[in-house]
Amino acid sequence: MGIWWYADPPPRHVILATGLSGGSYEALGKKYADFFAKKGVTLELMPTNGAQENLSRLSDRNDPVQAAFVQAGVAHPKTTTGIQSLGAIGYDPTWFFYRGAEVNRADFEVIQGHSKYFANRKISVGVEGSGTHAQAMRILKVSGLDRTNLQLLELPGDQAVKALKGGEIDAAFIVDAFEAPNIQALLTDPTLHLITFRRAEAFAKLIPYLQILKVPEGSFSLEQNFPNEDIKLVATTTNLLIDDRMHPAIQFLFLEAAREINGRESFFTKKGELPSFKDSLLPESPVAIHYEKNRYPLITSYFPFWLAELINRLIFILLPFLVVAYPALQVLPSFRTRRMYNKINRLYGELKAFEQELLTNFDQSKQDEYLKRLDLFEYQALNINVSKRLASDYYALRTSIDYVRSCLNRGALLSVRRWG
Template sequence: MKLGVDMTEQSTSTADRRSVLAAGAAVTATGIAGCSDLLGGDEDILSWHAGGTSGTYYPLSGDFKTIIDSETEYALEVQSTGASTANAGSLGDEDADFALIQNDILEFAYEGEGIDDFDEPIDNLRSVATLYPETIHLITTADSDIKTVHDLEGAEVNTGDLGSGTQANALQILEQAGIGEDDFDEGNADFAGAADELRDGNTDAAFVVGGYQVGAVEELANDIDIDIIEISGDFRDDLQEEIEYFASDTIPSGTYDGVDEDVETVSVQAMIATHEDQDEEVVEEVLEAIFNNLDEIGERADDISIETAEDGLPNVPQHPGAESFFEDN
């Protein structure tokens, strides 16, 4: 599915493009979202776009909300979205003040290339800080005949929400395996929906991209016997040569019930992003609150640190407020 504008319409602007992407995000306010009425209107509200409620972005954003609400003059309004690709559109349109996003997707959006969803640069995007590796899980049931990526040809495969970073990565991996869009049946659901389809026997495999343990995968593994397909060996080498931002990763044995051996795979990097018009002081205060209170974070706490927060930044300008924060710390 391509969210791009009709390039024959010469009047279409970058701002129009951003609006289309933002509209495609289907952003929904959710349970942990701040509400201006409940807050009494005294705080300055910052809109923070996360991801699906069954992934890692959403609960981690809830941790950030707790910290920022208590440590700054701001109140964070967390929204559930279609994740990385949708969030790039929301930031570009300045409907979001901050968002969690994959490093590769942020660069694609900034440059206007790399995946079909970005056919014009969204050049007001700015990087802030990297957080943790987002591990690519390729999940099947334990009794499935699918044992390698190449076995997905002809299968029903859930590639993630339309427009999500998960979908982008899944399609890149399938393409590397020589599996084109006409060579498999694509389903599009969030992590919880994909888990339900596997549980009910309505799909053959599903891609999930998130910091392990992903809640939806953990729950699925507690309900049924699952298998996580390796992305390894020569295939991984070729994939990394073709797509340089894929890093080698391993899902440790015991991460999920019944997965009793290490699973070799690849990962991208989760990060915080904003837009160029965001106030420098706001960015600094948000980063100071987060990195001075890492002990309050439950999601991916062992992987988030100020020492690694500039590792893996994409080829996107860093916001001046972030630059100042890291220079001082």
Template sequence: MKNKFLTVSIPVILLVIASFYLAFQFINPSPKRVITIATGSIHGQYYQTAIKYKELLHKVDVEVNIVTSSGSLENIKLLNEKKVDIAFIQNGTIKANTTKSIEALASVYYEPLWLFYKKDLNDIQYIQDLKSKKISLGLEHSGTKDLSSEVLAINGINKDNAQLEYHNAKESKDKLLNDELDALFLVTSANSKIIKELLENKDIAVFSFKRAIAYSKKFHYLEPINLYEGTVDIYNNMPSRDIKLLSTTATLVVNKDFSDELIRIFLKKVKEVHKRKSLFEAENQFPNINNIEIDMNEEAFRYFTYGDTFLEKIFPYWIASNLDRLKILLIPLLTLMIPLFKGVFPLYRWSIRSKIYRWYDEVQDLDLSLEGLSKEELVEKLKELEKLKQEIKEETKVPLSYMGEYYDLIMHLELIISKVNIKISSN
């Protein structure tokens, strides 16, 4: 009987194992927990923000490598060459039709376009007033240089009627303070140390874009924002008047073939960093997927649209992620469990009853062997029957629900014993 049970169960077990093996072939392995991010200058806001990401991701066992660069345009090049996985860029420096291998993850904070100039210049009311001036447009291959060049160009300013230079933020600031520049453009967060230093300097003025709305109509990735009087420093009343600014957004972009799992855990930490209220941003305004110039990454779109999954609300991310990856196993599992559940109870009943029915072969053989025996032979058969009865009682253990069938066996055996006793008495 044991052999019969194994004959049924072993093929079922092998079928389950084979189904799970085949399902595993369609499951992607867990990605290597490493992210390489391109930022900008080590003195810039992109770099400082990436440091915050790195600290948070380290707590969930994700290693972050930071690659510095000259800015947005070089970051795009690094992404196209697959030297980095994720990069900061200034919104507007890349268009949907310029690359098919880069997708957007999120806008993370406002990046105002700042124009600082020496106060001892003649009153600067419009960008055209910068003609003939010495101006830093930002570092070559940076988003600052890209945007400031466009703003100057639509105002008729170029290298033929102004002295245009290209320096990073720190060099530009130092040259402005040392009277080596008349004005400089910066595109960076208001939290930047350089911005605060320039706002605090009484010899430096910040340009107010009177026609901010007109610029935003021309460049649809720009938004007019206001820096209100005293918001930087109420005690010292900085700035001393309301300033109209133009702002783009710092945008995170990713290689199209980068891991969805790492994108999701990365965006969770991005949200932790940027959800708080700040000088220009309302609480939970960032990160977002608004006003982005290039195609959105599908996983990022799902995350910002639907939030955490059911599993992520219950388990730590990596557990939820692995459970989600294993969902494909539900297909063979459910396919097999339905017939298995239908068959397991009959198989159980059969295995219990077999403990009882297996004795009937011996009982029947003894019954058939009684015909034509002498009295002495019948006495020997009676001893065999009594021994068999005792053996059945010792070896046959069944649940109470099957005791009726057990006692049927005992009753049948007692009938044969009675039959033998009658034959002995009649002889």
């Protein structure tokens, strides 16, 4: 039980904040939950109102949410604390769809704060607090558009799609992945048009976390030759953010899930391109940096997650201990041997001094006192716990004590003194 405590086992239940119900983040979260389930960990998905709520919940040290999908640019590094990034796991282009007759591109240009198109249209910019809203408002701001008299509606993604298709609104900003159902529904609708970013490089300069995505002519639909020319889109990235107190093993599990789920080739990404640190506005997790260089320990290929993690943690704890303990263990037997050898030598020295005392100052009347001192020597010798290596020295000491006692009983020491 003590070893298990020191090994700091990872939790079996983790909460991931996704986004609005029915959105692409919820679908992505379900894939992560399936991956975690295979590893014996329950990943609970927590629907939220969007990126801003996800950040607030991660920052709250008392909130049980430990991870969240958040678009880059929503978090402000100077005001966000207690959160780390496991990296970017996907591209979320900024799509602007409008209905009706195709409009001249020049009508979208902002001149002295005004645009011909935006002046009299109902346009959805996403729910406040969502990634779509944050990116749409940022783009409108850097464009210099005066928003005073604009009819900007805050609709969730699925409602914006229905309203646009039904003619209730004129246009909509949606920030989502190419594969998202909402985006596919709009791309395949021939009554809708897509505005592209001809000045994508300028937007990327003004908004540093934006990525530029190139779309070749006809790549959305060869049959309809859509788009009818090479275009550029600006995109943010979906970042996998975590509470900085998250257990390292769970971080590794998230990174493994990201590599398996988001690391596949897609419309805008090459195989193995993600996860990566493309726009690390927030502190990067040390675990993620280690993972990017070394991947997950090889031991996980041969053992279930829990057993592999326990072995890995025990190795982490025991290896440094053994590095220190092994030399000590090597020294310990010789240290004990030296202590026993020193005790034997000390008694030898005392016995020799006693023998010399008898030779020089022998007094027959003190015979009993001399024998008691020899008995004390023998008692001290008997209390020495010796190893086999020192057995010969030990018994030699006891033999020497018996020899002196025998000489003393036979009066041999007195005779030697007389002859001396």
